[in-house]
Amino acid sequence: MAAPHPARRRVVSRRRAAASAITVVATVLASALAGLSAGPAFASSHREAPLISGDPPVDNTDVYAFVSPDRPDTVTLIANWYPFEEPNGGPNFYPWATDAHYDINIDNNGDAKADLTYRWNFRTDDRRGNNTFLYNDDPVTSLDDEDLLFRQTYTLSVIDRATGRVTNLVTNGKVAPSNVGPASMPNYRALRDQAITAVPGGKTFAGQADDPFFLDLRIFDLLYGKDLSEVGQDTVAGFNVNTVALQVPKSTLTLGGNPARNPVIGVWSDTERGSITLRTPGAERSLGADVQISRLGNPLVNEVVVPAGLKDRFNSLLPEQDRTVPALVNKVSNPEVPDLVQRFYGIPAPAKPRDDLSEIYLTGITRKSGDRIDLTLNSQLDNADVDPARFAPSEQLRLNTSIPVTARPNRLGVLGGDLQGFPNGRRLADDALDISVQALEGAAVSGIVKALAAGDRVDRNDVPFEAVFPYVALPNSKAVNSSSSAG
Template sequence: MELRINRRALIGLGVAAALTASSFAMLRTDSGNASSHREAPAIAGDPRNDNTDVYAFVSPDKADTVTLLSNWIPFQEPQGGPNFYTFDTKSRYNIKIDNDGDAKPDITYQWTFRDEDRRGNDTFLYNNGPVTSLDDQNLLYRQRYTLKRITPGGSKTLVSNGIVAPSNVGPASMPDYGTLRAQSITGLPGGGKTFAGQSDEAFFLDLHVFDLLYGGDLSEVGEETTKGYNVNTLGLQVPIKDLALKGDAKRNPVIGIWSTTDKFSPNGHVQVSRLGNPLVNELVAPAGLKDAFNALPPAKDADVPALVKRVTDPEVARLLQSIYGIKAPATPRNDLVQIFLTGIAKGNGPIAADLNSQSLNKDAGKVRPAEMLRLNTSIPPTKDPNRLGVLAGDLQGFPNGRRLVDDVVDIELQAVAGAAQSGKLVPGLTDKVDKNDKPFGQVFPYIPLPSNVSVNQR
């Protein structure tokens, strides 16, 4: 499929290659990125089932594959022993793909976990000596997993006895943690790789956004408040054709992605957490809808008028106007409907570009509005990624999928303030955190190794 985006369309999207040096400099005085951590009342008390970020991008070193990453268990203090951080053995962890636009999963990758615990009544230690390999006898506790690929046609087990990379206890216990991660990466039948284990908390932002949008005067910016914390990551790198509608990525390059957690209950497994685009449940859904949103499948989003209204008339835009005097664009915000609910295509609203809607797939039906991350897999990796993604003319970046380098707080603040309509960035609208404290890797799974240094330094 030929990607039909031209300069005129980019200007309409507010992304002109035309972004001037002066306007970029006004924003570049540092910026931030974000996620969904503790985003709803119920899941805030259940961190093992709280999914925090979803990333989806064409792999920079293997452009015929897509990398999907989803994180769980936020704000892991590296010294949080003696039991550290484990996946819930009674839950199912999912990454879901919609490739035909009906907002229902056409492909589900599902992980389930089991414990292998040899500590018994002998010790409280996670390990009783240096751990140099995943099968080292000094590692007294480990988790194993089963990974399935589920489609309407049935279920196939891809990995039956995978090993989770352990929590990074410290240099005495794990003198070469990189080796342990490398050993945990498992090949998939038919090509591809998967990973399960602890990682650096790679989303970067200043969380003072919740203190009246950075103190009410932008005085509370510039601190990477997630620095030093870890998360648990599930990752996949699979051939693009494995995700495309009818297996044909040329005719059908756009996919929708979200992750969920299904927690065991007396009535069976129940969805308790959901994540697609970053910050949606935190900053779009009101408090009274947050738990309901976590339990809702994307196919039902359009049936909840109170939720849709939070997109067409966003609270954040009104707060920016009342606190900072940044005039809120006129409602209804059909530009935000495209960004969050339908994907961006000329037929979907005021953003005059064909970018990442499943309506661009030649074999897709009518698109059902639904919140999910959407990725056009036909756009090749950018040699020099721009942290502002599509708003800076870098079409491989957010909201076309999400890369680890994408500065989604700044991008979403600018979009809510109307940048996608006006073609102009709002000067100074930034949290002044523009990159992660650790560099990203060059090969799968790309996300940095977990920290083993206490967040609270003496």
């Protein structure tokens, strides 16, 4: 395993220093038990990996990266956690974990290491004590309203790997609370807007939002019932997620601060926690060295590309380690889904190995890869100042920030002739499920597979996205099992 780069080195807090004796014992135990999978391991996306259900607050669901449509000199990064938040899930609702690091990483030179890491750390101010079970004890009209009894704040820092410098961008950011409902929060939009905080050249947001992913997850029932009869139901409609969003100038993210020469960046999110969870009656805390427990770049990779036996391991890998796991790389070039489609629907699977998928998921789309996709689009290899000898294939969501904002976006992104869409970054309205299935069926080389052109028949989100930052829709407040879930 490669040694952790400087951005992964952590400063031990005073609280952990005070518990140093316990930490030493815990670390020794962690080393002894590592090969036995003792304790929970974690995975990302919508509950697709075996052990994630034990800790949903740190479960990555989706990552988005796109040139901001209303501020085209900037890039917007969005990462979501905590899948399937039922709006009526009180009285505790859906807080961010306070013992975890929530990260968005940027690789602009193609070495599969984070050149920049944007990190959110959350704190809780719970004023309920022994007085009430209520999240709020009267209508809440502002984030400072004394009737809001459960509050969270955050620090947003950026770690620069080249210098090792850690810079705080926000020190006391206010989190938009869970949407309790219209009686408790009659103007939730005002609360959401108050949670938007300025950063140099842009802004950031942390809080609850409607889950922007839209798809029919009955793909897992033998690929939509073996006859495409099980389609048309948006599985995540009405559910919420916890969201962080960041909008910064292109020059902040690109290599050398020069988006004209080096427009391509790689993006992924992760969550880190202490290696040991110490539980005592009525309390728990994390101890030991921070370890990565969840990771997400391209959508659906861990769900439908990575086999079950590697899902938890994938979430522990840094991108620079991807190529050291041959079984993982093999599943990209020899995917299972086309074989299943051939088995159930008689559509011939493309010939293997699939260098087109290796390009989409591991290198970025570029003619320099020498494969069958005749397009130069979003590989760091195409940045003018990248050293090809240092380039390392790895699973990342890659974005060419120089592609102009599309006047009429196509939900199928690149496959629909819209080069600003997924897999060139990912916009909120990109139909990730249909694009991914078509890509797995070889559409990037041979064109749209007409027999599967209708996809899952879920072509847009159940509620409209916003036209301005943070772009995600307001969180739902009606129960998912009601006649109308959006609210």
